[in-house]
Amino acid sequence: MTDEQPRRALILASAARLFAQKGIxxxxxxEIADSVGVLSGSLYHHFPSKDAIAGEVVHGYLRELLTGYREISSRDLDPREAVRELVITSLEAVHRHPHATEIYQREMRHLYTHSPGNELVEAANEVKLTWLSVLAKGREQGVFQRTVPLWVLFRFIRDTLFHSDPDQLGDTTDPVNTLASAYLATFLEGFATAR
Incomplete structure (x- = not known):
């Protein structure tokens, strides 16, 4: 790691906290510069703009999330197992990137408007398509009920998962897996057909 990399990481972490607290x-x-002890002009050595900082915070989170999703998709898993893996991967990403998750959820329109290219839109679409594919496969195999539209299931899962906070569980030794178990009981037993 060069000397610049730790400073860049510090800027991203501090900006993520501020963006989550106050909005982009x-x-x-x-404020970002003051929080890391540099002059405002020095930030432009690392990032071209405040929006570029926000974009990088969220891209880091989405890159990690999609890496996990792609690995899960590459295996031929039973739909129930695929849902379990996607839930755990999602909660782990939320746990590791709580500020980025919050920024992404609250500031999605701002990010889409100010993000160069279509990276965020493409990432959001890949998340959506991954879930819809697993849910559709489960429905085709008779594992998931047909009474609820797939987009409703996806929105229910997405909105509850990405607004969760494993740290709210307190002193649980493994908050991600504890929360994942609760979510899976709700998701799978709530919309799965009887075995």
Missing amino acids: AATTVR
């Missing part, structure tokens, strides 16, 4: 628009470049 309300956070100033000066």
Whole structure:
């Protein structure tokens, strides 16, 4: 790691906390710079703009999430097992990137508008298509009920998973797996057909 890499990581971590607390628009470049002990102009050595910082915070989270999703998709898993793996992977990403997750959920429109290219849109679509594919496969195999539209199941899962906070469980030794078990009981027993 070069000397620049730790400073860049510190800027991203501090900006993520500020963006999650105040929002992207309300956070100033000066506040970010002050939080890491540099002059405002020095931030531009690392990032071209405040929106570029926000984009990198969220991209880091999405890259990790999609790496896990792609690995799961590459295996020929039973739909119930695939849902279990996707839930755990999602909660692990939320746990490791709580600020980025919050920014992504609350500031999606701002990010889409100010993000260069279509990377965020493409990442969001890949998340959605991964879930819909697993749910559709489960439905085709008679594992999941046909009474609820797939997009409703996806939105239910997405919105509850990505707004969760494993740390709210307190002193649980393994908060991600504890929360994953609760989610899986709800998701799978709530919309799965009887075995």
